[in-house]
Amino acid sequence: MVRTLRVRRLQPAPLEMQSRASMSDLLSLIARERSEAAFGELFQRYASKLRGYMLRQGADAATAEELAQETLLVVWRKAALYSAEKGSLSTWIFTIARNLRIDRLRKEAAWQELPDNLSETLASDDQAPDEAASDRQREVRVRAVLAELSAEQRQVVEMAYIEGLSHSEISERLGLPLGTVKSRMRLAYQKVRTALEDLK
């Protein structure tokens, strides 16, 4: 698949995009105007991150490239479902990438649609403005929490999210009891939860 893709000539980007348009602006351009230039911009910002993510999850180079592209094509196709005012784009893209990777691993499971959509539905939720802070605001808080996690907590979180390792795999890799891995995760979650509490 990868080899057959052709490079498209981009239309010149509108002014506001030349000066690092916000991701959500890019996405609403994609949703409302099917702007290929906006998509090109978004693609350049995310393609290597996604490829890196897939590689660290254990995909070979061709699969990583393919899944990175598939992820961004879902963004292109489903941009209209994303709530630009509220959402965190990178979280939405993360959930798409994660689900595509899971699908790839579970091609034949009878229930494979089950975990899908669930998070996508959540990510595109249109909450009442007084009810929930924007995910963008929340993501800023989460970034701050991640930066302040203890090294050992951050390690298990990254091994799970970026390397796709299960509790037992992390426990083996680090030579720690399963309970220790889980309790580090619980502590990390607790910090995230606390940081987001007043934004509920």
Place this chain on the structure above:
Amino acid sequence: MTRKIDHHLDPATLMAFSAGCLGEALSAVAAAHLEMCPDCRIALADLDLIGGALLSALPAKSEAGARSALPSLPGDVVPLPGRKASVNPKAPLQHAGDPELFAARMGVDLRNVPWRRLGPGVWHHRLPLSPGVKGDLRLLKIAAGKRMPEHGHSGSELTLVLEGAYRDDSGVYRCGDIQDVDGDQEHQPVADEQMGCVCVIANENPVRYKSIVNRLLQPLVGI
């Protein structure tokens, strides 16, 4: 179904689900609980933000100057909704909490499960997993007042009640409640005296129910 859920997923399990590194069997049961549990859906949305933050922190420039070619863009896009349908994570999903729907999606009609007897008052039905996946996913039906069969396993186990209820030392588990235990924890659940219990159980590792042993011991210890 709008009953309040009393027993939730362990945050460490939810984190693995959010990261996409929870095994297939455990994920199936976790997802079924999430459909029934607004609290866990909110927690999952928080956890997904970690994934977003970590993804966006990955290097934007690729190794050795490799640059992905922009693919040709498909025309079949999802149209903008006229008015965005409002979905509130705190409200139940439209089909939330419908164990029959969950079962149907796994290819099973809850009214007509091809149960196989595992022991006195205990039936089971194994659900298929992807080829090569380790783990164990099965429906279990326990007659009113009976004990769940003793079984040996290591690793995590998730039990979600689909019908009826059961209780053990840690409390009463009703429809939608999930029990999230480590392999080394022991529990001896007893099905509700009136309704019995139908649940779906996932194990990280293969499970061997001690059915023959149970059958032999049953007259002695009432398992």
